[in-house]
Amino acid sequence: MRKREYFQVERFIRTLRDAEAEEKKRFTAHAEERAMDEYYEELIEKIAPYGDLNDAFDEKRYQQVLDAIQKDGRYDILSEIYSKALNEELKKAFPEFAVIRRILRNAGRYRIRSIVSAVLENFDKLLPLMRELILYLLKVLTKDVAVEQQNAFRKILENPRAQLPFVNMWLSALLEHPAFNEIKLPEDYEKIRAIRDRALIAIRRQDRTWVKGYKNAVDTLGPWEKRAVLFSSKILSKDERRAWMRVAAQRGDRLEVAVARFVIP
DSSP, rough: OOOOHHHHHHHHHHHHHHHHHHHHHHHHHHHHHHHHHHHHHHHHHOOTTTTOOOHHHHHHHHHHHHHHHHHHOOOHHHHHHHHHHHHHHHSSOOOOHHOOOOOOOHHHHHHHOHHHHHHHHHHTTTTTGGGHHHHHHHHHHHHHHHHHHHHHHHHHHHHHHGSSHHHHHHHHHTEEEEEEEGGGOOTTTTOOHHHHHHHHHHHHHHHHHHHHTTTGGGSSOOOHHHHHHHHHGGOOOHHHHHHHHHHHHSSHHHEEEEEEEEHHO
């Protein structure tokens, strides 16, 4: 490894370690602040009107309150931390993508939705992290989130950058989520470049008309697209699906036969 490459790796590792330390520091600070507020309210209720808070302060009791908050209030604390940290990075002219990547991964792990709006509103800026962005959204997406953010999702689909192959591929993975059945995204098929991705969206939408449109044209498709369309036939009626798959199994290659047999009930 050349010296320059070594320092790049060293800097990357140091950045991750610094991010972990900063996250732990922020969590502790938030927890201590909440514990102090809660414990002082407890003291005010207990002491006489003219009692001294400092004299009544019990370090052991305060630690018990702090431990409880760190355990039971972890979600709320992390939600505040990730929201603040992400917004701080997005304000920078050159955000640290390593830090944002970590925020997206951890927020997805804990199903934290406080950063959904910021993520969608900064779609262009977060394009280099498209994979992490979509994986985060898939973990936190619900029917309520889809309805609440439907205008943001429309803007993303209408964004010219959404037609970039890599970006479009990940967006199609997002659009397969059943939560999108709750909202209308105009021309969502036309916004998706690959037929195999459209096939998966057709399954989500239970769009039998789209699937039937390929019954007589499936042999004109490439191998990946053909298998995807055959797989999407599973939303058709039992008799229609069986008749189509039997024909496909007779004239297809091994993979197509495997898909057809899987789809036939």
